Amino acid sequence: MGLFDMFKSDSGEKMSPHLAFATALLYMMSADGEMDNEEIGHLLSVLGGHDDGRGTIGVGAQSQALLDSALKYRRKNSVETFLQEATPLLTDAQKMCILVNLIDSSLVDGQPEPEEQVLFGKFLSAFGISEERFRPFFEVIVLKNDRQVFTNPNHPKNDSSYRVKLSV
Template sequence: LDSALKYRRKNSVETFLQEATPLLTDAQKMCMLVNLIDSSLADGQPEPEEQVLFGKFLTAFGISEDRFRPFFEVIVLKNDRSVFTNDHHPKNQPGYQVKLLG
């Protein structure tokens, strides 16, 4: 972590993406994307800067929004605790089933 912080102080996100993308496996890229989106949604709604940053990672990693959408939906569900407190939540309606599309 200390090495990562030192690297970030000296390099831009664009430099990181340029250097790291060819070195990362698909699983490593997806892991980073899932963690980025999870962090940005942890406080409810991602900030515009977080959305831009995430878009840069998607583009650099060559991952389409369509491919990532099922992962996004799982993280949104994970962070939406209102399903426990709102009986009228759309996902609490009779017959609703959580499904992954993609």
């Protein structure tokens, strides 16, 4: 036993697909060195956040336990360790769900930071998903987050000849 071993904390939870989902979001949120309010709101919404009626958004006990475990894991482990541990546990659908939510999280505060783009590339690579395969999902999330189509009449996508379509 090392001198400071008594201070080590363990999440107490074995890696699972649900824990991988929450933890992946935390890695993305902190990729640029800060967690913006928009990113925290996104995290709470996908983990089942709710408004308590007093303007405070919180999570239920189950979601809070998941978030606590994910935070502990994130503090103790590099993203590389996380990807090695989590990837074999995930189905294709779970990997794609994580990726879609990572992109959504990275866009919620405007534009994805360079660190978020690099991190996303690590997830794509570890999950064995090509950019080509992911591109249609990316385009949908970008469109979802492009509110300028409502506020900028001269936005190129507001041209009468523009049609939304997915490239495959």
